[in-house]
Amino acid sequence: MTDLLSSIEGSTLAAWVRESPSIWAYATILTLHTVGLAIVVGANVVVDLRLLGWAKGIPTESLRALFPIMWSGFAINFASGVLLFMADATTKSGQRVFYVKLACLTLALLAARTISKRLRQPDGEAVPGDLRALAAVSLLLWAGAIVAGRLMAYL
Amino acid sequence: MPDLIPFAQWLRATPASEWINSSTWVWPLCESLHFMGLSLLIGITGFFDVRLMGFFRRVSVEAARALMPFALVGFAINIATGLVFLTGLPEQYVSNRVWWFKVGFIVLAGLNAGFYETRLSANVLAPDPHGETPRAAKLVGFVSLVSWFAVLYCGRMLAFIGDAF
8 A cells, every 4th residue: 555655656747746846736736626625615505504594585406506516616626636645645645634534525525415416306495404404514524624624734 | 015024024023923823723723714714705605696697597686695694704704814824924925926916806806796786786686586687797796706716816826926935
């Protein structure tokens, strides 16, 4: 495993991300990761706040239109995240907080997928209790992913 | 650009700045909050901007605007945490031209929102809440979306462009 991670880190692509003085290397990839974060978490925040009972004028099934935007934001973050990991694979794979981030992220994406499926069935006036709870959990998981991601630079 | 270096040096010598720099947790905590704030701000403002641009017409303009108080909460969080960063390392920010671009885009986004609220909102709401939005509203939505992403871009890039960090 260590050999694999070292060879990933030693690859030409990883070295370019890590060492190139070009603005298009590390700086742009890191910035894209933040742009993606704003799209993914931003879209989820809109959905979750509506499900928690704010902005009742927004029809809940209309929120489904936000999911393609959310998934395209996630695609940006998956691609940029893989590159950032490659650049520093041996260090990042040894960080416990990295796995906390991955766990929060995976659970938050599962929550988003469940919410998007549930929104296909038009419900009545009130949002069911379990869907509200899922929205609250989703917000906490995204907050957790942000904190864990930020702490990777410190721990 | 006024010479803010003397002010920055004064600010750096204050006890508040000392405290921010000597603490191990203030900076990462404020960064985490800054990222949560930007998610609230860009998510909610972006949703409204896209509606103003004429998408998501199943949602009325008024309903799309209803989450805006949360965007203001996000903005308040980011001003507060941003002031912590500025107090911690004042010289690095005021002498960085990308940081000034960031401030410029925040001002542009603010003026754009002010223009919408004072001059445009009444026309957009009437007569059909699910209808096509006027061209001016589309432009306001577009300017807002571009400005906030430019704020994010400058904020992230200021550590890499220019010579301050």
